[in-house]
Amino acid sequence: MIDLDWSPPAGGDVVLLPAGCQWDAVRTSTAIADAAFQILDGTENCAAIIDPRTGWVYWLLPPGALAEFAHWERLEQHVSLIAAGDGTHYVGVPPSHRRTGPGLHWRITGEWSGRYLAQPYYLGAVLTSAVVFAHGPEALPAQCELCERELEPAHAVTVHGRRGLADAAPRPLTVHPACARTARLRASSQEPRP
Known part of the structure; x- marks a missing residue:
């Protein structure tokens, strides 16, 4: 607290x-x-x-x-x-x-x-x-939709996924490549990696 x-x-x-x-x-x-x-x-x-x-x-x-x-x-x-x-x-x-x-x-x-x-x-x-x-x-500079840190557009990737449990369905997310890997999301796929 x-x-x-x-x-x-x-x-x-x-x-x-x-x-x-x-x-x-x-x-x-x-x-x-x-x-x-x-x-x-x-x-x-x-x-x-x-x-x-x-x-x-x-x-x-x-x-x-x-x-x-x-x-x-x-x-x-x-x-x-x-x-x-x-x-x-x-x-x-x-x-x-x-x-x-x-x-x-x-x-x-x-x-x-x-x-x-x-x-x-x-x-x-x-x-x-x-x-x-x-x-x-x-x-304001762009923001990664997963980690919420500043995102340089030239280094961003767009993936399909959910930000969290509140997202009803996967949607396009603009994120850091490392955040996409951590969340097991691919730019060419709409589903998480196995």
């Missing part, structure tokens, strides 16, 4: 805190964030940090969560991942009571869950939809 329990430090000023220790962060533009808020409000009522000076919006996630979710690599043209790694990256964190500008503040919905950390898998899926909403479907 993912631990979503974290609160900003007490005090009256913005504090610079290192990413990758108590949380990781995801940063995106206000255009993408506004599209994401339309989905998140009422479903994932976690807080977000708004920086009106730069036009960035940040969500904080449990530490290490960025490494576990395949969709982040597809979003890298539109979303910055801020975590532990080479060097230390800091994020300005406003005090919990600062919920309006001017300056750095928390965006809290009326139905706020009380959480400052977002659910990484849900946020990743929502940001994927928000990028498509804000910039169109061409804004």
Whole structure:
């Protein structure tokens, strides 16, 4: 289970805190964030940090969560991942009571869950939809329909198969060749290999 329990430090000023220790962060533009808020409000009522000076919006996630979710690599043209790694990256964190500008503040919905950390898998899926909403479907690279990782079209194969048990019938799938082999699917056949 993912631990979503974290609160900003007490005090009256913005504090610079290192990413990758108590949380990781995801940063995106206000255009993408506004599209994401339309989905998140009422479903994932976690807080977000708004920086009106730069036009960035940040969500904080449990530490290490960025490494576990395949969709982040597809979003890298539109979303910055801020975590532990080479060097230390800091994020300005406003005090919990600062919920309006001017300056750095928390965006809290009326139905706020009380959480400052977002659910990484849900946020990743929502940001994927928000990028498509804000910039169109061409804004994201293709995705393997089996492993869901980024797929270079020149190296893709089309096979017939099922993504999972929910697929009623085999259908064309665009996948990595290695994923097709693992799933025992062939491009020239509509049935799995024996």
